[in-house]
Amino acid sequence: MKPKLSFELREAVVSVCGKIFWLKDPFRDFMLSCGVQSEMYDRYADESKYKIVRHILSDLDTMGEEGVLIQRRIVTALCKLRKIPDDTVTDKDAALDALRWLKNLAVEQKLMIEEEKDAVKARVSEARRKQVALAARAQKMQQLRDDFVAMSMAKSKEEIQRRGYDLEELLAQLFEAHEITYRRPYRVKNEQIDGHFRYKGFDYLVEAKWRAKPPTELDLAALKRKIEKKLESTRGLFVSIAGFRPEVIYEFTRGKSSNIVLMDGQDLILILEGQISLVDALELKIQKAAQEGIIYFPLAQRFS
Numbered sequence: 001m002k003p004k005l006s007f008e009l010r011e012a013v014v015s016v017c018g019k020i021f022w023l024k025d026p027f028r029d030f031m032l033s034c035g036v037q038s039e040m041y042d043r044y045a046d047e048s049k050y051k052i053v054r055h056i057l058s059d060l061d062t063m064g065e066e067g068v069l070i071q072r073r074i075v076t077a078l079c080k081l082r083k084i085p086d087d088t089v090t091d092k093d094a095a096l097d098a099l100r101w102l103k104n105l106a107v108e109q110k111l112m113i114e115e116e117k118d119a120v121k122a123r124v125s126e127a128r129r130k131q132v133a134l135a136a137r138a139q140k141m142q143q144l145r146d147d148f149v150a151m152s153m154a155k156s157k158e159e160i161q162r163r164g165y166d167l168e169e170l171l172a173q174l175f176e177a178h179e180i181t182y183r184r185p186y187r188v189k190n191e192q193i194d195g196h197f198r199y200k201g202f203d204y205l206v207e208a209k210w211r212a213k214p215p216t217e218l219d220l221a222a223l224k225r226k227i228e229k230k231l232e233s234t235r236g237l238f239v240s241i242a243g244f245r246p247e248v249i250y251e252f253t254r255g256k257s258s259n260i261v262l263m264d265g266q267d268l269i270l271i272l273e274g275q276i277s278l279v280d281a282l283e284l285k286i287q288k289a290a291q292e293g294i295i296y297f298p299l300a301q302r303f304s
Helices: 007-020 024-033 038-042 049-061 065-079 092-108 111-152 157-177 217-228 246-253 265-272 278-292 299-303
Strands: 186-188 191-193 195-199 202-209 234-240 260-264
Touching (some): 007 065, 024 038, 024 049, 024 065, 038 049, 049 065, 065 092, 111 157, 157 202, 157 278, 202 217, 217 234, 260 265, 265 278, 278 299
Antiparallel strands (some): 195 202
16 A cells, blocks of 8 residues: 655645635536545534635545545645646745645655656556457457358258347447457347447347348348337447348438448458458448448448
């Protein structure tokens, strides 16, 4: 556990907070930004700023390591100030002198150095976490590529019938590998939903088809009806390994808006091969649909 603030540092914090803030609203905002709970601050809100700080530091003492970390966060935030945060302060010279005193104490007691070391450690730890996550994703994508190839080579009637369900599971694992929360197939009354995910503030219902022939206009309309029964922020992603016929898309969108984007087998292969990430693929398809009304934009065109 990190050591508590020294008596000198505590007194410096009290002095600085009392002098660099004149109004209590910006002072409260500052304390809350450092991790002080609103309930703790509001408990003493009617007292002077000096007393408020003393009470808060005392309350943080009782919180163990979490309280010490918040105390150090307050010191660090004060030391990083380059100017007085409250323009209504009358004695700016006294406020700046108090800030300089606090910064000198923090340097002498090596608090700022320790905080910088902690920040470096946190950055290194986060970089390692990302490396591990990327390695795990790469391994997972290789497995999904192998699974997709195996599904593509299905010959028996049972294998061909089962790969529709296998596709639903593959999509779930693909989204999870990209850290997008995904709900596997479920039923709502008499409706079968092949999957669901939330992305950029919108809910997406998924329809996944692995058939010998592309979907019909009725297939697309069926997904649209499911969406229209949900909240207005609901959209759809239709995945068809066999692709989509241009005339079907034309008739489906002719003279009316659509809240569905389409993905085919070639799109999925490009994602599984790592030529484009799932996130970038979704961004591109959603952008084309929203800005240009193109609900079926083959990802291969991105490279042409």
